[in-house]
Amino acid sequence: MKAHRSKKVIIAITIAVVALIILGFFAMRFFTKRGQPSGEIFLYGEEHSVENILEKEFEVWSSRYQNDGVRDLFVELPYYTAEYMNLWMKSDSDDILDSLYQDWAGTAMYSQEVVNFYKRIKNECPETVFHGTDVGHQYDTTGKRFLEYLESIGQQQSELYRLSQENIKQGQYYYQHSDNAYRENTMVENFIREFDSLNGVDVMGIYGSAHTNIEAMDYTTNSVPCMANQLYKKYGNALHTEDLTSLALNNEASRTDTIQIGEKEYTALYFGKVDLSAIFPDYQCREFWRLENAYDDFKDNSTTGNVLPYNNYPMEVETGQVFVIDYTKADGSVVREYHRSDGNTWQGSPATEEFVVD
Numbered sequence: 001m002k003a004h005r006s007k008k009v010i011i012a013i014t015i016a017v018v019a020l021i022i023l024g025f026f027a028m029r030f031f032t033k034r035g036q037p038s039g040e041i042f043l044y045g046e047e048h049s050v051e052n053i054l055e056k057e058f059e060v061w062s063s064r065y066q067n068d069g070v071r072d073l074f075v076e077l078p079y080y081t082a083e084y085m086n087l088w089m090k091s092d093s094d095d096i097l098d099s100l101y102q103d104w105a106g107t108a109m110y111s112q113e114v115v116n117f118y119k120r121i122k123n124e125c126p127e128t129v130f131h132g133t134d135v136g137h138q139y140d141t142t143g144k145r146f147l148e149y150l151e152s153i154g155q156q157q158s159e160l161y162r163l164s165q166e167n168i169k170q171g172q173y174y175y176q177h178s179d180n181a182y183r184e185n186t187m188v189e190n191f192i193r194e195f196d197s198l199n200g201v202d203v204m205g206i207y208g209s210a211h212t213n214i215e216a217m218d219y220t221t222n223s224v225p226c227m228a229n230q231l232y233k234k235y236g237n238a239l240h241t242e243d244l245t246s247l248a249l250n251n252e253a254s255r256t257d258t259i260q261i262g263e264k265e266y267t268a269l270y271f272g273k274v275d276l277s278a279i280f281p282d283y284q285c286r287e288f289w290r291l292e293n294a295y296d297d298f299k300d301n302s303t304t305g306n307v308l309p310y311n312n313y314p315m316e317v318e319t320g321q322v323f324v325i326d327y328t329k330a331d332g333s334v335v336r337e338y339h340r341s342d343g344n345t346w347q348g349s350p351a352t353e354e355f356v357v358d
Helices: 002-033 051-068 079-089 095-103 112-124 139-152 159-177 180-196 227-238
Strands: 041-046 072-078 129-134 203-208 239-243 255-261 264-275 283-291 303-309 322-329 334-340 349-355
Touching: 041 051, 041 227, 051 112, 051 203, 072 079, 072 139, 072 180, 079 095, 079 112, 079 129, 079 139, 079 159, 095 112, 095 139, 129 180, 139 159, 159 180, 180 227, 227 239, 255 283
Parallel strands: 041 203, 041 239, 072 129, 072 203
Antiparallel strands: 255 264, 264 283, 283 322, 303 349, 322 334, 334 349
């Protein structure tokens, strides 16, 4: 009789344990689906102000916002700009965003597509909180105005005021020294400060693709690991990255030109220009041509070591092609480079390399 009872007890306990496991599984799914924090970072690399990419970014953000409960969106903007945008999110008007847009004139942010992107976030994801982690761009306009706003409400002793002042100093140093390695490292420090202050919630970030490759060095100096590379070393597999720049590719040339090199003329397909002002303050843009049937003429020319990864091109790149790239500097002068695609890689990414034209 006792053995029979013991058997019943064991069966009852087993059933109870199994039931608890099943309940735990469904409870975990229930809460995970509703965005319980797990401290994950989801970074998306973009080419700035491209409508197709902005559309995809909104789609991803909306999904994380609606389905996963994510509320914190990290952006490649100064700290004080993001805080201004957080004020705008609670405002009944677009006056703040309109002022920011005017401050962005001459940069890659100065685009109606960017404005529409943020307005859509305000309308459809109204609890979004922006976190700006870049150095202090527009420190003499946006930065100055934000400090004046804080002073007007007696917030000179606040953390907002202190961090805004610090961010302005970062921008001043960056522009005075044109120090891109400093900018990259500072973006990392600012990101870590903001992320760690959130105590383990999931976040999403939108940055130029030059900052989001976990294997890359900084794009301009190649002297320090890029932002995502440094973040990966700190956060490991909690960091996830995706490059969206392929959505910007335009494989249809907008016009056909003729470019002469030496005594020979080549058919040159023009694929447009890419704004550089947000990455290189000393440059406005670069323009791209692909020379048709030119590879055999230049495949043996010596190279310079200056490379350009494929994801910087506005069109698809294949091995065995030749490109002409014109860089327009801030002063209006133009520097021309000749590149070819030999099938080589740089920091794990396929890249063209500049060659010498006699």
